[in-house]
Amino acid sequence: MALGTGIFMSALLLAVVFLFHTTKDRWNWRKIFKFVFVWPLVVVIGLSAIGGGGYYLYGEYEDRPRVQTGLWGLELGMSKNDVLFAKGDPKEITTPDESKDSWYETLMEYEQHSDSRYYIFLIDEKVVRIAYWGDVWKPSVNGLEVGDSIEGMVEQLGKSASYWEYSEGKSRQFKYPEYNSVYWAAKGKIVGVGVLLSTD
Numbered sequence: 001m002a003l004g005t006g007i008f009m010s011a012l013l014l015a016v017v018f019l020f021h022t023t024k025d026r027w028n029w030r031k032i033f034k035f036v037f038v039w040p041l042v043v044v045i046g047l048s049a050i051g052g053g054g055y056y057l058y059g060e061y062e063d064r065p066r067v068q069t070g071l072w073g074l075e076l077g078m079s080k081n082d083v084l085f086a087k088g089d090p091k092e093i094t095t096p097d098e099s100k101d102s103w104y105e106t107l108m109e110y111e112q113h114s115d116s117r118y119y120i121f122l123i124d125e126k127v128v129r130i131a132y133w134g135d136v137w138k139p140s141v142n143g144l145e146v147g148d149s150i151e152g153m154v155e156q157l158g159k160s161a162s163y164w165e166y167s168e169g170k171s172r173q174f175k176y177p178e179y180n181s182v183y184w185a186a187k188g189k190i191v192g193v194g195v196l197l198s199t200d
Helices: 004-022 031-061 080-087 151-159
Strands: 093-096 106-113 116-123 128-134 162-166 171-176 181-186 188-196
Touching: 080 128, 093 151, 128 181, 151 181, 151 188
Parallel strands: none
Antiparallel strands: 093 106, 106 116, 116 128, 128 188, 162 171, 171 181, 181 188
């Protein structure tokens, strides 16, 4: 503390002591103390509690599950040409064999990295599902991404109304049509995330 500041603080303290000593019989110092120190403290604590509570509630509101409309800059319902315009040529375009009963008509595969791919499923030249598999630049669908646990998924979205098993029961697909969301899991972890039309 600088010498000037020390002198000022000492003079201020002496002035308060002198003022109290000369006015203690005439002024209600208890009310003055409450007005100067207690009420501002109460206001600060109250505003902090309101602000903290508002911040918490806003976080809870923002983290709630929402109906998904797209992924990777693509929207459900987009045309095939819109996908090509937005993302360029895919690594591969496949059409299921007509002899096989398939739920989609066209599959466009985009390789984002050697370990991550996006799959765009189309019916009548319109996007009905967008899926991501991989572990690089992982997108989030309703706050869930590849590597998250199944328990975390259930905690975030509730129990899935439907799922089906594949790979001899080693993997499962969980659909949440109310949120247009789909997740693939194996060994208790999410391995793929996607968005889909609720009619898919």
